[in-house]
Amino acid sequence: MGLITDFSIELSTPECDLESAIYRASVSIDADISEALPYVNATVEKAEFIPSVPVLVWTEGSHKYALRPREVAISNITEMKEAQQLASQIVARINSIWDRKSEIEPSYESYERPKVLDILKLLPRTNCRECGLATCMAFADSLAKDKQSLEDCPALSGAECVQQLDALREMGL
Ligand code: SF4
Numbered sequence: 001m002g003l004i005t006d007f008s009i010e011l012s013t014p015e016c017d018l019e020s021a022i023y024r025a026s027v028s029i030d031a032d033i034s035e036a037l038p039y040v041n042a043t044v045e046k047a048e049f050i051p052s053v054p055v056l057v058w059t060e061g062s063h064k065y066a067l068r069p070r071e072v073a074i075s076n077i078t079e080m081k082e083a084q085q086l087a088s089q090i091v092a093r094i095n096s097i098w099d100r101k102s103e104i105e106p107s108y109e110s111y112e113r114p115k116v117l118d119i120l121k122l123l124p125r126t127n128c129r130e131c132g133l134a135t136c137m138a139f140a141d142s143l144a145k146d147k148q149s150l151e152d153c154p155a156l157s158g159a160e161c162v163q164q165l166d167a168l169r170e171m172g173l
Pocket residue numbers: 123124125126127128129130131132133134135136139140152153154155156
């Protein structure tokens with residue numbers, strides 16, 4: 001039997017936008033997963049981990065996951081069916097990681113998100129809008145939040161931007 005055997009889901013709208021059609025799913029789980037968090041951390045990319053809370057947060061696709069001792073929160077949910085599917089997947093994943101913990105080196109590292117201004121310094125700063133945003137500053141912010149990728153700025157693939165692109169990749173973007 002897995003670490004988590006049952007869960008229930010509640011959907012809520014963001015406090016800043018009560019009219020929103022995008023929800024946050026709060027998945028209440030029937031087990032304390034505190035000890036599993038370092039193992040999950042070792043298996044996901046760019047996770048922010050605060051062991052003293054504890055909380056583990058990372059973004060995957062269009063969703064942000066936040067794991068706490070008895071809750072998994074998932075952002076950017078459009079309907080209950082999607083919440084149920086994602087909740088089932090993440091619960092199965094946590095259980096699988098916990099089952100395989102003897103094979104996994106736990107990680108207490110936390111990803112340090114690059115600062116928007118440090119990213120901006122390495123962008124072309126022409127505000128050409130080809131990334132779909134009005135300014136390079138907006139794109140830097142979007143990169144910092146994992147909402148877009150470096151490939152969305154065509155200018156960065158030019159020969160004159162090779163060094164900047166390498167530096168941006170070294171930041172983990
Ligand atoms: S495509 Fe690149 S250069 Fe153009 S606005 Fe976006 S980030 Fe700036």
